[in-house]
Amino acid sequence: MMRAGSQEWDGQDRSSSSEASRSSSSNHVSLEHPVTQSVRHRSLNSPIDSIHETKEEHAPGSNGVHIRESVIGALAETNHAFPGGGGPPGGWDNGPAVPAHRRRAMFKRNALWWLLHFIQVLVLSIIVILLLVAVGVPVSDNGVPQPGDYTKMEFDWKTDPRSYLKPIDSNFTDYNVLLDAHMHTTYSDGVLSPKQAIDYAIANGYNAVIVTDHQTVAGSIAAKKYAEKHHSDQITVITGMEYTCCRIHMNLIGINKSVAVTPPFPSDDELRDVIDKVHDMGGLVIVNHIPWSNATMLPWNDARLPNNPSREQLLDWGVDGFEVVNQNTFDLRSYQFVQENSDRLVGLTGSDMHYPGSSYAWTTINAENRTAEAILDEIRNRRTSFLLDASGTRPLQQAPYNKNYFKYAPWGLIGDYFYGYADRYTGQYSFQSTFCQNEVLDTHGAMMGWFVLWLIVSILVLEILYWFFRWLLLLAVHAIHGCIARRRAR
Secondary structure: OHHHHHHHHHOOOHHHHHHHHHHHHHHHHHOOOHHHHHHHHOOOOOHHHHHHHHHHHOOOOOOHHHHHHHHHHHHHHHHOOOHHHOOOOOOOOOOOOOOHHHHHHHHHHHHHHHHHHHHHHHHHHHHHHHHHHHHHHHHHHHHOOOOEOHHHOOOOOOOOHHHOOOOOOOOOOOOOEEEEEEEOOOOOOOOOOHHHHHHHHHHOOOOEEEEOOEOOOHHHHHHHHHHHHHOOOOOEEEOEEEEEOOOOEEEEEOOOOOOOOOOOOOOHHHHHHHHHHHHHOOOEEEEOOHHHHHOEEOOOOEEOOOOOOOHHHHHHHOOOEEEEEEOOEEOHHHHHHHHHOOOOOEEEEEOOEOOOOOOOEEEEEOOOOOOHHHHHHHHHOOOOEEEEOOOOOOOOOOOOEOHHHHHHHHHHHHHHHHHOOEEEEOOOEOOOOOEOOOOEEEEOHHHHHHHHHHHHHHHHHHHHHHHHHHHHHHHHHHHHHHHHHHHHHO
16 A cells, blocks of 8 residues: 555656655644654554554544645555655565664663573572472471371281192201291381281281381280280290491390390400300390391492301301391392201291281291290201292282372482482491481482483573464464454444
8 A cells, every 4th residue: 555655656747746745744743743743653554454544543623634735645654654755565665674783772772681580590490309309308308208008007917838839958848937037116116016917927928027127126015915815726936136337237036125236336256245145035036138248239249238148157167157038038148058057957948928918938847836936946956947939929919009199109209309400329227317328429420410401491481482472472462453443443
């Protein structure tokens, strides 16, 4: 429309054009009105809309000629900003041309605003991340409850290992005791109460157990009281504890009083004193899970229990036997060592139950009766064998979820995520408020660098998407307003 109008205007003869121009200029000066200034300085979407706006806004008393000439003068002035006076290609421009120095100033101002805005968003993101670390990591370390609610578990089945297993010693066919010589309760690091531990043992085919909580006989005494009251015809409980330090784990069985724990790294003499003290109390000393104790731990490249005494040393110190099966691990070397020293050593098996799961081994004993004293006598006389099921028993039962776990798990998972940026090795717990190895923290600088880079990229992408959709929204609003204005104009 502008171009067509310009051609009509230019079609007049030169003298008429010059005279009209002077007349228009004269009228433009003499008829200048504030509304004309607003027209000349506003952004024009189309000449028709601008003229409509001017007609609506002219001052009372002015006539249509004045308005038309003012609008044409303003549009002509705007049109001069383009070479040839033809306006921007395809239609009217959005205002007068901006000088180069103002464009540079505007660009610098906009670039500075974007930079400060980006820095602000980045700083806020870092603050949020630090707050997540400050809360998530401590919760991950100490605050997340167990996923399972083990307090509600019940064991209502009965496994009979006799029906499908034979003792490893083919000559040991007569037995009346199926013993689990190593299990834990909530009195140390087990998840089952003494009551539940007894019910679990009965369900898995045991009729005798030795409860050996870390550093205390209290759990075994509680289990014994429960069994004698509720299951005296089904199971026998022998009291004991697991002596736990950074050099060795030993079951002290047949004792009713806890043995004081020596330092995390006891000397050879201190270990001998513990063994002698148990014997003085009428108990027996069984060395536990040597393969587990001697397993290599990284990054220290040393045994889980450093300076673990050798089997020969332990025999010399007077231990009574070795655990030849722990959970589903058959310690062949200890079994052979017991066989080679059968006049001095006994072999026992233990589930080492902390969490309820499959049972793999049962120590077989043919006792005069199923009292604790009769069973201990057979162990002292080294008359034992065992059943072994490497696949483990069925059925298994999964604990229902702990509702408190869901409450705190999100924070714990956030802590676990940030722990992924470093490898933290604490080592084996001594059960004496210390660890058996020095803590090692290995941070991953490259991973942290990539995290920062992806954070910056994510912020940029989100900013672009935000402004893009904001522009689309404004475009839609503008179109709606235009439709409404056109409908009103009709």
